[in-house]
Amino acid sequence: MSTVGDVTARNVVLGQVRGEAVYIFDLEDVATVIALHRKVGTNVVMDLRLKGVKEPRENDVWLLGAIGPRMVYSNNLDAARRACDRRMVTFAHTAPDCAEIMWNEQNWTLVAMPIASTRAQWDEGLRAVRQFNDLLRVLPPIPAQAAAAQSSRRPAEPGRPQALPTGHTDAPPVLRPQQPRTGTQAPNFQT
Numbered sequence: 001m002s003t004v005g006d007v008t009a010r011n012v013v014l015g016q017v018r019g020e021a022v023y024i025f026d027l028e029d030v031a032t033v034i035a036l037h038r039k040v041g042t043n044v045v046m047d048l049r050l051k052g053v054k055e056p057r058e059n060d061v062w063l064l065g066a067i068g069p070r071m072v073y074s075n076n077l078d079a080a081r082r083a084c085d086r087r088m089v090t091f092a093h094t095a096p097d098c099a100e101i102m103w104n105e106q107n108w109t110l111v112a113m114p115i116a117s118t119r120a121q122w123d124e125g126l127r128a129v130r131q132f133n134d135l136l137r138v139l140p141p142i143p144a145q146a147a148a149a150q151s152s153r154r155p156a157e158p159g160r161p162q163a164l165p166t167g168h169t170d171a172p173p174v175l176r177p178q179q180p181r182t183g184t185q186a187p188n189f190q191t
Contacts, residue, residue, distance in 0.1 A: 007027045007028050007030060008027075008028060009025040009026070009027060009033075010025065010026045010027075010028065011025060011026045012024075012025040013025065017036065017126065017130060018130070020036055020037050020038070020039070020133075021036075021037040022034065022035065022036050022037070022126070022129075023035040024122065026115060029115055030115065031100075031101075031112040031113060031114065031115055032112070032113045032114065032115055032117045032122075032125075033110055033111065033112050033113070034110065034111045034113070034122070034125045034126060034129050035108050035109070035110045035129075036108065036109045036110070036129045036130065036133050037107060037108060038104070038106075038107045038108060038109055038133060038136075039107075040107075040137075040141045040142075041106040041107035041108075041141065041142045042104065042106065042136070042139040042140060042141055042142060043075075043076075043106065043140075043142055044074065044075065044076040044079045044080065044083075044104075044139045044140060045058075045061060045073075045074060045075045045076075045103065045104060045105060046072065046073075046074050046080050046083060046103065046104055046136060046139070047061060047072070047073040047074065047101065047102070047103040048067070048070045048071070048072055048073075048092060048095075048101070048102045048103070048132070049070060049071055049073075049100060049101040049102070049103075050069060050070055050071075050097065050100050050101075051066070051069060051070065051071055053071075053100050053101060055071075055073070056073050056103075058075075060075045061073045061074060061075050062074065062075070062077060064077055064080050064081065064084070067084060067088065067089050067092035067093075068089070068092045068093040069092070069093070069097075070092045070095070072084060072092075079139055079140060082138065083135065083136065083138050083139055085138075087135055088135050091131055091132065091135060095128050095131070095132075096121070096124040096125070096127075096128055098113050098114065098117060098121040098124055098125060099111045099112075099113060099124070099125050099128040099129075100112055100113060100114065102128065102129070102132045104132075104133075104136055104139075106142065109129055109132055109133040109136060110129070111125045111128055111129045111132070113125050
C-alpha cells in the first residue's frame, strides 16, 4: 500500500476496527483514503460517489444509477442492483459528504475524502467505511475463498456422500427379540 499507480501514499496509519485492519493514508495532495480489510473478498466492484465527482476511469465499471446524492457504478450491474436495497438507499442518503467516493476492491472497502479532512471527518469516514463494508456482505464472494470458507466448516461437499470407515455399514442396526429371563422378579412392594 505504499504506492498507488504513480502516486505515493504518505502519512500511513494502521489500526483495527472490530478485528479488521484499517489503513488511513494520504495520496500525495489528492485525497485522504480510509481502507478497511474485508475477511471475504468479492470480484464485484461497487462505487458510490457524490454527483459532482468525476466518473470512475476504469473501462469495466458502468453506471447503475443514482441513489439520492450519490451515483452508483459497478462492474456487475445485476449483483450491484441486488445490493442496492433499502439499507443501501438509507446509507447513501445519510453518509457524510466528506466521504466523496466509497468503493470496494476484492478484500478492501475504501473511502476517499478531501486531503484537508479533520479528525472529526476521519471518524465519520471510519463509520461510513464500516457501514458500507457491512452492506457489501451481500455481494458474491470470490469463488476460491467461498470454497475455502465452506471447507473449513464442513468436511464434505454438500450432496456428495463420503465413504464409511472400515467395518461400518449404512444398514440400520439389527433388532433381536429379547430372550426371556431365567428366574422371577420379586414384586416391588412390601407386605
